[in-house]
Ligand SMILES: Nc1nc2c(ncn2[C@@H]2O[C@H](COP(=O)(O)OP(=O)(O)OP(=O)(O)O)[C@@H](O)[C@H]2O)c(=O)[nH]1
């Protein structure tokens with residue numbers, strides 16, 4: 001039986017940890033069990049219960065304080081992730097071997113992890129060996145996407161994660177609740193991949209003709225191949241959260257192999273059935 005995983009990635013502050021806690025709460029209301037693993041060695045705050053925390057293995061502060069390594073915060077984080085990749089047995093012991101597990105991995109925000117470093121790829125391969133079906137979930141802050149050239153850099157970041165990880169990926173625009181009405185309207189065109197080639201810079205911030213041409217050419221390329229599309233994510237809108245979850249479930253075929261479980265009868269149900277049974281008997285006589 002397969003197990004299921006979401007690799008929650010994206011730039012610093014894009015809302016990864018908030019996404020994880022929102023998803024856990026949403027799944028609770030659906031009666032689905034979802035667990036979270038914190039993979040950010042520099043994490044200071046998150047409000048979901050963790051099944052495993054990378055800081056038990058290694059912490060950025062310890063690496064930075066080590067006089068022989070002399071790393072700053074970013075180099076320190078990369079060192080931690082490489083150390084993690086050499087110690088996957090720690091993760092294996094935390095995850096156990098439960099079938100039908102559904103786990104969210106809250107990853108760090110260093111963008112280089114998703115562009116050219118091999119650590120996340122190693123993690124994906126390892127999870128696949130443990131029979132996980134993995135979906136990449138790439139988050140981008142919607143507030144930085146309102147202008148076309150910023151949108152393209154978001155698309156490029158999502159695309160490089162897709163290309164380097166080679167797994168199904170859902171790209172998500174977070175913090176939609178923070179956008180003004182005007183900005184929401186503006187961003188709608190970025191949610192429809194067929195519209196990318198129509199995107200023009202309305203702010204007039206792009207002065208260079210060459211830059212404008214490049215932006216247009218990239219948009220057309222992405223449009224032609226339907227490579228990247230984004231789903232909106234508003235943490236205060238259950239319907240919106242559900243649509244994102246359904247897309248991800250579909251990508252990893254969650255639910256197709258689940259065995260049908262008889263709903264558990266409560267004591268109340270049992271006594272009700274009992275009463276109905278005797279009522280029926282009484283009616284027959
Ligand atoms: N209003 C609103 N705020 C959000 C949303 N998602 C995240 N935030 C806020 O954005 C900030 C960063 O969110 P985090 O979830 O910590 O982001 P992160 O990607 O985990 O950040 P790093 O782990 O540091 O890379 C926090 O102050 C959150 O409360 C959202 O959907 N709506």
Ligand SMILES: [Mg+2]
Nearest residue numbers: 016017040043
């Ligand atoms: Mg975080």
